[in-house]
Amino acid sequence: MRIDTFVPAAVAAALAFTLAGCATTPSAPLEPVSGFTRERYLGTWHEIAAIPSWFQRECARDTMAVYAPAPEDPEWIAVRNSCRTAEGTEKAAEGRARFTGASDRGALEVTFVAPLGFWLWAASGPYVVIALDPDYRWSLVAHPRRAYAWILAREPRLSDPVLARLRLELERAGYDPCRLLLTASADPRRGARLCDLELAG
Numbered sequence: 001m002r003i004d005t006f007v008p009a010a011v012a013a014a015l016a017f018t019l020a021g022c023a024t025t026p027s028a029p030l031e032p033v034s035g036f037t038r039e040r041y042l043g044t045w046h047e048i049a050a051i052p053s054w055f056q057r058e059c060a061r062d063t064m065a066v067y068a069p070a071p072e073d074p075e076w077i078a079v080r081n082s083c084r085t086a087e088g089t090e091k092a093a094e095g096r097a098r099f100t101g102a103s104d105r106g107a108l109e110v111t112f113v114a115p116l117g118f119w120l121w122a123a124s125g126p127y128v129v130i131a132l133d134p135d136y137r138w139s140l141v142a143h144p145r146r147a148y149a150w151i152l153a154r155e156p157r158l159s160d161p162v163l164a165r166l167r168l169e170l171e172r173a174g175y176d177p178c179r180l181l182l183t184a185s186a187d188p189r190r191g192a193r194l195c196d197l198e199l200a201g
Helices: 007-023 160-172
Strands: 003-005 043-050 061-069 077-084 090-099 107-111 125-132 138-142 149-153
Touching: 125 160, 138 160, 149 160
Parallel strands: 003 090
Antiparallel strands: 043 061, 043 149, 061 077, 077 090, 090 107, 107 125, 125 138, 138 149
C-alpha cells in the first residue's frame, strides 16, 4: 500500500474551519471539558462518527488520528490524521495543535499549514473537547459554529450505550445528530445517520 500526503486537503480543511466561522449562524458558546490531561489524550484515536466534510471525501475507511508530543515545542501536540481510500491507499496529513487557554481545559486549535516549515496558526481551526470518558476511552470533539463534530474512540467501535450518551451530548450542545454519520469500519451499520440508530441508552 502506498501513502499519499493530502496537503491540499489539509489546507482546504484549515480554510473550511475559518470560513465556517464566517458563514454560519452564531451559536451558544461550547463548554470544553475541565481537568483535561494532555498526556492521557495522546495516542491513537479511531473516528467513530462525524459530520461529513468535503476535505475527507476520499476517505472510505479506517479514519484515525494519532497525537504525540511535538518535537519543536513541549506545549504543542503533533497531529497525524489518516484514512484509507476505497482502493486501499493511505491518505495522511501532518499538523500541530496547541491549547487556546489553560492546558487543563479541552480547548485547542489545529493547523495543517506549514509554509517553509513554520506552522501557520492563522489558518488553524478550533478543536473543542466537550465530552470525555474518565478513562480517556472516547472523546466528543466539536466546533464552536457546529460546522463539524467527531466522535473518537481508542477502539474501532463504541458500544450502543456510549453512542446513545454521546447523541444526547450532541443535542445538548446544539447539534442535530442526523448530521453525523457512523464511520467506524468495525460497525456493520457504517454509513447510517446517528439519529437513525436504535440505541439502548
